[in-house]
Amino acid sequence: MTTDPNSPGVHPSPPGDPPPGRAVLDAHLVVDRGTFRLDLPLTIRPGEVVALLGPNGAGKTTALRAFAGLLPLTDGHLRLAGRHLDHPGRRIWTPTEQRPIGVVFQDYLLFPHLTALDNIAFGPRRQGLDRQRARQRAADWLARVGLADHARRKPRQLSGGQAQRVALARALAVEPALLLLDEPLAALDARTRLDTRAQLHHHLANHRGATLLVTHDPIDAVVLADRLVIIEDGQVVQEGDVATVTAQPRSDYVARLVGLNLYRGYADGHHVRLTDGFHLVTGDQHVGAVFVAFAPSAVALHPHRPDGSPRNTWPVTINGIQRHGDNLRVQLDGPVTVAADVTPAAAAQLQLAPGRTLWAAVKATETRVYPAAVAPTDAEP
Structure with a gap:
């Protein structure tokens, strides 16, 4: 997606899709916030799930906000599906609503006045689908997440696990190149989290785009992610597949995470x-x-x-x-x-x-x- 070329300081991003097998996401996030600096290089391939872990204050939320377009980069670049969304050196910046990104927030942030069906249809409508087609896509997603009979319910009428599934369906209904999951299971009780984690794993396996899971829970990371990226003080301290990271931790935080x-x-x-x-x-x-x-x-x-x-x-x-x-x-x-x-x-x-x-x-x-x-x-x- 491109921005208005007449907007000050905002230039259109070049079109194009990544070659087969290449990274969907190619980013180097540099964000300065007072005395804190996030310096995070990250690539994610099609269908890959990457978990971003770190202690409080490591920079996870800053990274999430930068990907979503809520914080501009100070330096570096953010390229998604072959398009630059943020590149300070080229004066490129794409507003949040024009990024091909779906987000599942920790508290889900469903629209309280809309039904489950219309919550999911909201994104496709913003993409230009007419009301009927958007609602049909939403109904399809409700069926996929096992909530076809909950279409007319509003968020207050849903359980925590049901609300999480509606939030996931809403994020995936826009067919995002990048799916951002912000502590997606943190608000659930232990029993619901177990069931929902299994369902989430199934849906992520079928997502053809890139997925970034931001979490502090090592179980979520190990079960859901193909690769772990550990950050501390805004820097990457370790990354690799689950087996490598858990077998050879390289910081006290990672050691505590894996129990060594x-x-x-x-x-x-x-x-x-x-x-x-x-x-x-x-x-x-x-x-x-x-x-x-x-x-x-x-x-x-x-x-x-x-x-x-x-x-x-x-x-x-x-x-x-x-x-x-x-x-x-x-x-x-x-x-x-x-x-x-x-x-x-x-x-x-x-x-x-x-x-x-x-x-x-x-x-x-x-x-x-x-x-x-x-x-x-x-x-x-």
């Missing part, structure tokens, strides 16, 4: 010196800057310093205890902070309580070691 203890250090054979001087013995041999990771279930807790095979032992103090599935996750302070998973029976035997001092032990064979990019703090001792 993660440390950065310098390896010399089987010994890794961590950045604060603490040493770990590992099963793998490496030389140079590395990450060391191990699961909380690999951490054994003892009332006294253990004898025997574990070569990694150190004193710890309990900082907190939380339920984690059928077990307890214990947060521990010491030479390095660490999380340990213990059974309720073991917790009772150890008399776990905040402030209690114990010994932690991790077998070298339970550790996972992989290379890290060299940073100034990784200089060899």
